[in-house]
Amino acid sequence: MGTGLIGKQPPRRARRSGPAEGRADEPLDDALRRARAGDETGFTELWRDLQPRLLRYLQVRSGGNYEDVAAETWLHVIRDLSSFVGNVDGFRAWLFTLARHRAIDAARAAAARPAVPVPEISELGHQQAATSAEADALDHMSTERALELVRRLPRDQADMVMLRVVAGLDVPVVADIVGKSPGAVRVSVHRGLRALARDPQIRSEVV
């Protein structure tokens, strides 16, 4: 009785030092600071670092309309960037929280109004251009295949694996986003990655 906590415990990291400490050497912190001040180069550095992660996460989380969801997420970020307070870790968590919620909204909208997405001509053109560099194409194929394999995991587990591995979020932050305890996140991610690593079919497919 009294002032005990309800539900999951606060993240250990937050209890120990707070999310803003010990991150002064983060290379993107300066980019974030400049972007908040309206500097285009800062925003570009942020975007280039986070956009690939965001797209990969949304390919697992959102499905076919992941590029639209990513664009909406960035527009939301751009709109409120000047009022953002925090370092790049907080920014990354904010970005993926927004993306996750946008993906949920998009999934609901798609369920209410089923549609078959048709790629635009410009998108096809981009794909063809991307294959011009052989090494890049091989990497891309490998990533696409890996994303497809992650999608085979249970949805929540795939969500946590992507937030943890691709987004690079800490366990407490992932736990906060998905509404689970840090221990549950750690176990689920570990099991998911172990399942992927042990699958002989996967090992033969992903080189």
Next chain:
Amino acid sequence: MRHRDDDLSPFRDDPVVKALTGPATEAELADEPQALEAFRAAVPQRRRRRPAARIASTTTAAVLVVAVSGGAAAAYTSNLPDSWQQKLHTELHVIGVPAPHHHKSAPPSPAPVVAAPTESLPPTPAPARTGVVTPTPRSTPSSVPSSVPPSPRVSSTLPVTVPTPSATPTPTPTPSTTPSPASGAQLTMAVSPGTRVTVGTPLTVSGTLKAAGGTAVANRWVALAERVVGQPGWHRVGAVRTNADGAVTISAPAVQRNVRLLLRSRGHVRSPVTKVVVIPLIHLEVAPASAGARTTTVTMTVSGAEAGDVVAVRNRAGNRQMRLDASLTATFTVPASQFRTLHYRAVVLRTKAHAAHALPFYVPPSGTATGT
């Protein structure tokens, strides 16, 4: 793509992890010009900084020089690709970004328009009149993602008192009748506004006295008696004479605890006993959570309860109970999130003196602490 925690280290060389964290591809970065255009359109000209020295000194900046040539005018003149123009219009129409005009049949963006950032709690029902049904707000699933905290920020004037009486009185009192064994007369009684009322609600009791044949009995004294729970015996509240229709209306004092009511008249004529249940009022104060805080304080004050009554704060993951102190207050420390709105229910448990009552509330995101 970096990782800090050690729990992923066993999988560093796993082919799937390596593929997932591989370098960005050209296709993944293909939307950079559009994103940059959106950034330019959103950032006011006076805040935008493009120092010439930096642009000239780095390759990254040199790319930007090319991209800058389009300028914010592209967004304002609808020259962006339709998908970005539509989204930009959705997000930034308040600053004048138009919708795409050359594809009028283009479907709207499936995502709902996100409300402007706000630091206040969502609308809560205004304090209801006593005895009036106040629907309890329930968060729908769609409201959670759509009302994403706009950005982690320091909240200085956070919320808030959430006074919410949610009485659920029975809308239509049900008259009840019992024959008098002695005279065959009947005395009916109805309580307004109902048999479940908010604490402090004054009651009005009406009744009708009829003879055994069903004819109204006029000019007879009818008394109202009450028996408050926890107190011994029946107490007379008031008495009036029946009118020509045999009807009486008697006001009872505002109820503070569960009470039983009874009309009676001469000759052992009595109405059935009607129990009126009192619904307590919950007042909540959610303390502003400091930036980065993982907990916040919720103070619950309950009107219509008594010291020692059990109150609780619950969510899907747990339950925490306390007893009200002498000032009918209990203070809880509940988890807060930096990025999510956490939903709870404040609950007063039922006692002999009052009914149970619950009040949903939530703790808004605390935001992140100031960084570098």
